[in-house]
Amino acid sequence: MSSADLDGRGTRLNPANRFERIHVDLSDCDEPDAAAPAVPTELYRDASRSVLAENDSPDLGFRFSLNPYRGCEHGCIYCYARPSHEYLGFSAGLDFERKLMVKPDAPALLRAALLAPRWQPQVIALSGNTDCYQPVERRLQLTRACLAVLAEFRNPVSVITKSALVTRDADLLAALAEHGAAQAFLSITSLDADLARRMEPRAATPERRLQAVAALAAAGVPVGVMIAPVVPGLNDHEIPAILEQAANAGARSASWVMLRLASPLDQLFADWLEKQFPDRAARVLGRIRQCRGGQLNDTRFRIRQRGLGPYAEQIRNLFDLAARRRGLDGRLPPLNAAAFRRVGKQLELQLG
Secondary structure, three states: OOHHHHOOOOOOOOOOOOOOOOOOOOOOOOOOOOOOOOOOOEEEEOOOOOOEEEOOOOOOOOOEEEOOEEOOOOOOOOOOOHHHHHHHOOOOOHHHHHEEEEOOOHHHHHHHHHHOOOOOOOOEEEOOOOOOOOOOHHHHOHHHHHHHHHHHHOOOEEEEEOOHHHHHHHHHHHHHHOOOOEEEEEEOOOOOHHHHHHHOOOOOOHHHHHHHHHHHHHOOOOEEEEEEEEOOOOOHHHHHHHHHHHHHHOOOEEEEEEOOOOOOHHHHHHHHHHHHOOOOHHHHHHHHHHHOOOOOOOOOOOOOOOOOOHHHHHHHHHHHHHHHHOOOOOOOOOOOOOOOOOHHHHHHHHHO
16 A cells, blocks of 8 residues: 555554543455545644643653644654544544644643743743644644744743744744754654655655754754654664754754554554555564564663664664764753743833
8 A cells, every 4th residue: 555545644544542442443344455535634622721741751851841732644653642642532543643632722821831930941842742833733823823922931942843834933943042942853754755755644855854954053043853763674774864964954963762662553553564565564573673672662761762682772873873973963052041031020010
């Protein structure tokens, strides 16, 4: 099955939700090879009363994150956020790509959070889960509205995306960067346009992502690149080339993350491999297991991001060497919260 047969979706599977007792299977078992009809994207209002998610994971470099959307139309088959869609009563499969939760109140909730006396200015990540620049953002502009609030308060922000749409907001990111309060990371998993389209059907092409790196760097925004995920046996050989192109585009740092396949993502990814790369599927899954102690997933902190074993060590060494050669082995400058200001409070004092 080619990527075109999926009509721009990462998967047609909709596995049963682990937390629901009833599941309706609408697949046509009599015609497993029939082309599936186009499935439209549906938007649902997320009426959450708070917008900042807090975590204490030692694997993450931030405490607070902001996700204007839940679910992601990019449809990346490997996305670690897919299982989180089950908490909403949806499936981690096709539902994740087409049933999106939207937070229209996110900018107002963010403003309220930053005005609160208990808020201690610190880095907010956009986003910690699904991509804040997925296709629907072009129309709804919730991420831009949130960035405008952050720029107004001069609260530091770290953006990660695989969308070239981030360049639309270069003005806000550059304004924050003048105070050392902004950085951006572009996720680039492959330079092979065909492979990228199969893995990430509705995300920007590799060429456009590199152009985004260049545009942000030219605007004065510190930019890094993440090879996330590295899929053993599928894209790991591209690491040196990706880092070379990233450095040429103006990236100043780089990192990588090993593929993680929590349930039911393991089922979705294995099915995708069999359809897209039947000749390589067994080898890729075998190499993933080599990096995960014989399993497809390892949930242990500080291990799940990199993996273990000889093959994982080979990937680590390949990345480290290539990063040093391209000057990408350092970190971006630390973000600074010194310029933070509570705008609403200042205006009240002036009026008084």
